[in-house]
Structure formats: structure tokens, C-alpha cells
Amino acid sequence: MEVFSGLMHGFAVALQPANLLWCFVGVFLGTVIGVMPGLGPPATIAMLLPLTMMMNPAGAIIMLAGIYYGAKYGGSTTSILINVPGESASVVTCLDGYQMARKGRAGAALGIAAIASFIAGTVGVVGIMLIAPPLARMALAFSSPEYFALMALGLAMVVLLAGRSMVKALLAMLVGLWLAGIGTDLFSQTSRFTFGQLELLSGIDFVVVAIGVFAIGEVLGNMQMREAAEALPVPKGLRNLLPTLQDLKDCRFAFANGSIVGFLIGVLPGAGSTIASFISYGLEKAVSRRPQEFGTGVIEGVAAPEGANNSETGGALVPMLTLGIPGSSTTAVLLAALVLWGFKPGPLFISENANLFWGLVASMYIGNLMLLILNIPLVPLFAQVLRAPVYVLYPIIIGISIVGVYSTSGSLFDVWLLAGFGLLGYFMRKLDYPTAPLILGLVLGGPLERALRQSLMMSDGHLSILVSRPVSAVMLSLALLILLMPMFGKLNTWRLRALEK
């Protein structure tokens, strides 16, 4: 009942014309910066902070939050169309989204991304509304051993991302893990694999690697095969551009999976949306009836990670609003904004600022709806991009990639890295090495190593800490199970063959 009256109050705040306008401004800006690789939500929000000083705080937080979740909608666009992840969270969307576009189903992929984002984004808001405080307390019980187990579980998914050869997938993953180790070690403050390069002290940004390996590698590969380098097929007519009823049916589980996995991982301060989208993709593939088709353009492979990175937004707001603990760079900027406006974010924030909180929650329902209405008509428009002939499209892709990488760090060194990783991507493609495990290793390597070393420091060097805690023990066994899965499959085929003989 309390929730109901709170929400009614919230809608009274969010439906004020000015706040509706700010909500629209936020989600619109979010979509735009999401579509553009490079500029992300934290930078945009920080740049807008001075302007918000003159605004009413309710309108301001509604707008800034709109940028945050709006960017997740836009992020999938370039992933699907040109294999360039628009935000770090939409790397996974490249895997099947881009393949769908190559098959002439770009419209369906863009459409399902918007729909999955809407469903999961809304579920995320419901989550904040109903279970935020108890969930935040539960997230506190998650310590380093549990984080280690979660990352190990994610890493075990390499088995699911592997193509024909498991050895090649594992090799690619190990290279990813090694890349993750480059930079200054947090625990000893020594530099590793930096070769005296100042620019490598803080490690390699995985967005550079992802754009290089996915986008540049793809362009180089296609350019070599002249015959394949033709304009992609784009069906005519709005109806043929949107997902079909069958598509929606195929995605039923993906919607639920993305919503729940994304939200739960979002609540954990030490995880993040990229990890959320990887894990929901892996889960989707693990339970799918057609796992062998993943990576060739199945629609669930877009819906699950896109859903996950949107409900992650809702999840990430939970520790920020209920405890004043930021789990990501965007929530850290939002938290700073609250302080700047004179609020005191912390455990008492919601109860002392009920109107602001409920106004924000209500605005997120409205904003998600706005985003759906905003994004669906954009689908046919964006899909037309692929009609461009390759001699126009490829230079544009390379241009967007370079600008995107340079605008995140402002460093030319990263542009050279991009070129290097583009070549790596090209050769991996030629030699039939899967690229997704490389990204997986790079994303999970850092948190995995940190969690392991933190756990061992907590236990004074005893490995038993990893299995003596129930949650981490369960997750580690699951990881082991996933790792052993292909072996069972092999055993079975051997057995069958032996029987035949």
C-alpha cells in the first residue's frame, strides 16, 4: 500500500509538464550519446552538471537518470549495424546483432533490442520500487570470494562462446586475460607489461580492443573478400523491418533472463553491465534449443544481453539510492550531482526525500515508454544506413571507430592500439580464432584477479575460503559443470561410436 501511494505521489511529480520535458530531454540525449561510440553517460552527465545547478532537483535527477538508461538503448545501434559497440555494455550485442544485419535482419535486431530494453528496463524499475532496501543489504553479504566465483562462472562461459575448436577459444581467452593484466597492479603498485610506456600504466581500455577486433577486423576481412563486400540486403517496407511475432516468441525466455540477471548483477557494486550482458548471453545459450546457431545471428542472442544491460541500470541505482554506494562511474557522477544539489545520499536518503525518490521511479516508467516510442520509428531509418555501398560505408566505419576511441581518452596512443587490435582481429578471423573469448577474458580478468587476491588476503592464504562459503561454492560448482559439459558430450559420442562398432 505504501508503495502504491508512493508511486502515485511519484507520478504526480513526474507528470508535471516541466519534468516530463526534462525526462524527454534526458532520454533523447541518452539515445544520441548511446548511438555515438566514445562519449558515454558519465562524461555527458559531468558536463551537464553546471547547468543542473539552476534546475529544480527533481527535474535534474529525472533528466540525468534519463541519460543513463537512455544510453543503454542507443548503444546497440552501432553494434548491430556496423559491429562497433556504442557503449561498453553493448559489446555482446555485436555477436549476434551484427550477424543478423548481415543476413538482412538489421531491422528485426534493432527492434528486438528496443523491445528487450523496454521490458528489462521496466522490470528494473519495478525492482527498485519493490525490493531495493532488502536487496541492497543482501548485496553487502557478497564478498570477494563470491565475486571470484561469479567471475569464474563468467569465464567458464568461454565453452559456450567457442566456435569449432575449443583449443582456439581457450587460447583467445588466455590472451584476453593477459591483456587484462597490463598496467599498474593495485596491490603492489608495480607496473606489469608496460614496457616503459606511460600510456600503458593504467592498462588497456577494453573498448579499444573491442572496436579494433570487432569493427576494424571485420572491415579488413571483408575488404579482402571482394565478392562478400557488397551492400547488405535491407528488406523494403516497415513491416518487414520490425521483429515478427515468431521473433517475439523466440525471445520470451531472453526477456525474463535479461531482466533478472541484469538487475541482480547490477545491484552488486563490483560487477557492471558488461559482465551482466555476457552472463545473460551465456545463460541464454546454455538453455537454448539451438545453441549451435548462436553467433550466427539468432534473435535471442540480441534480446538477452540488451535486456540485461538495461535492467542493470535499475540494479545499479539500488546501492546508490539506498546506501549511497556507487557501483559504477555513472552512478558515482549521479551521486556527486546529488551532493552538489545539497542532498545527503546515504541510507536515509529515500525516507527523507520520498518525493524525489518516487518522482525518479515514476519518471523511469515514463522514460522507458518514451524510449520505446522514440526508438521503434528510428529502426527503419537506421536500417537504411546499410544500403550505402561499401566504398562509402567502410571508410565511415573506420572513421567512427577512430573518433570513438580518441574521444574517450583523448590519446593518440589509443588510436595506434586500435590499429594494432584491428590487425589482430583480422588475423584471428583468417585463422578461425573466435574473438568473443578474447573480450570475455579481458573484461573478467581484472575483477577475477582482484577478487582472488582479496579473498586470499582475507583468509591469510587459505584457498578453502573459496569453497567454504555456500554462495561461492555453488557458483564455482556451476562453473566447473559448464567447463566439463563439452567433455560429457564428447564422451557420449565416443560411447555411441563404440556401440555402433
Place this chain on the structure above:
Amino acid sequence: MHKRLWLAAVLAVPLAVQAQGYAPTRPVEAVVHTGPGGGSDLLARAVALMIEKENLLPVRLQVVNKTGGGGALAAAYLAEKKGDPNTIGFFTGVWLTNPLTSNEAKISLRDLTPVARLVLEPAVIAVKADAPYKTLGDFVSAAKQKPGELKQSGGSITSRDNVVRQQLQKAGGARWQFISFPGGGERIAALLGGHVNMMVIEPAEAGEHIRAGNMRVLAQVSEKRLPAFPNVPTLKEAGFNITPVPQVRGVVAPPGIPKENVVYWEGVFKKLTQTESWKKFLAENQFEDGYQNAADLTRFYDEFTNQMRSILQEAGVKTVR
């Protein structure tokens, strides 16, 4: 009469600036080493707002994020801007400690032009509210009884968190674990979740957790008691004879700029620290006014690095300079 005096004073300000012969001619780049939302970035943006409001500069102050290398890239960027009159940078403690431990981080404050120290950030030592330790002495003696079993969450091994630990361990003859977490949120989550026993935290961050009854403060890492914590002893008052290593923030300029430019910038920031908006900003963030001019800052830098080097060496951290 009064009116005319007031008018004269207003007219005199730009004249005085002109008389020094130097003033920035195009928007000034303010280089920070954190991304948007990081501590330095927020300070620089707040300063830019205040400078605009108080009309202290003829041009705009534009924040430029040069992230990477824990400050090393931003420092190197400033060093490259040798002689540039339209660039300044906001430094923090990591700009001072990084060159001590990292071969790659070659640029120290001495290689740039120190301008002013602005802020001292005090800290408090906090435990979870249901922890058995009522005083800092309780905690240290508990750690003494069970060597290596109690834990503290913090940042990197060269952070102030670990420096305070080293000093306390030495003064109290105890030993406990230091567990590094990259994000401030994770450090707090580790304490509130009961996975570690103690942490060094900024007062503004701790305030709300104390008010909600989740955290208790045992001591404050500062020379004198902070207004917000009138009943919490300083380290010395708690019985530990420790000179706290200050956490500083301030302004540097590229190397090789003329003396008059330094004087100009000193003046701008001196004026800034005397404004009401600055005092309000300090109070809101529970910072201490740490203003020092260029000469004092240089002296401070030398003392700080010497003290820091010996503490890090005692802690077993490899120093390279």
C-alpha cells in the same frame, strides 16, 4: 562618497590585474587526471563555477580530463605544455607519490611549476556500528592479540589508507591485513558487509552512514578536531603519537612559465580561497582550508616526499626515486 569609493574599487581590480602584465588571453585548460565524476574532476569543475561566479578570471576555465597512469599522463601532458600561459592542472597526492614508486611516472611536482595548495582532506577511522571496538585503542589491542587476523579495506598500497595503517601499526606494535579495492563504493560495502573490520574514510562519505547508525568513528586523522566531529579524538588524543600525512589538492602550471604568470595565478587562487563560495564549498565537503602559496607548496612537497618515501619503504613498497 561611499558609492564612488566602491566604484573605484571595482575599477581598480581589472587595472591591478593588467598592471602585472599577464592575464590569460584564451580559455584556460584545467587538466585533471580523473575521469568525469572523479575527485579531481569535481574539484576542478566546482572551482571553474566559483571563478566564474566571483569573476576572478577574464576567460573561462575549461576542464580537460587526461586520465591514465594514476596522474602520470596528466603530469606528462603538463610537462609537454612547457611555457604555455593558458594551461593549469589540479594535482592530488597521487601526483606526489606516483613518481616515488613508478619508473614510468617521471614527472614530479618539481618538474612542473607549483602554484598553490588549496585543500587538505581530513579522514576518519571508522568501524561497523556493531563492532566491539569503542576506541582506537580497543581496535589496535585487538589486532595485537590476533596478529594478521583483523582487516582494513582501502585503496592502493600507496594510498593514505595504507599510510595511516603503517603509522598506526608502528605506533601500536600491532599488525592487520590491508585489502585493496579499486572503488570507494566497494571499500564501504566491504566494511558494512562485515568482511573487513576497519577503514579510513572521508568524513563527508562517512557522515550519512553514521547518522543512519551503520558506522562508528573511532578517531580522526587530522591535527585538530573537525567541526562535524567535536567528540571524536584525533590520533594524538587517542594516544598514538602520529603526525598525519596530509591528503592534499592544489594547482600546478607547466614548467618554464614566467615569474609574473605564477604571481598572477597565485593571486587568483588566493582570492578564490577568500570568497564566501569557497568557504561554503569547503564546509559542504568537510575539507580543510589548505592554502599555501607557490614557495610554501614547494617546501611542503619536499617534506612530504621524504616522509612518504620512508613510510613506503618501511611498508615494503619498492621505491624507485
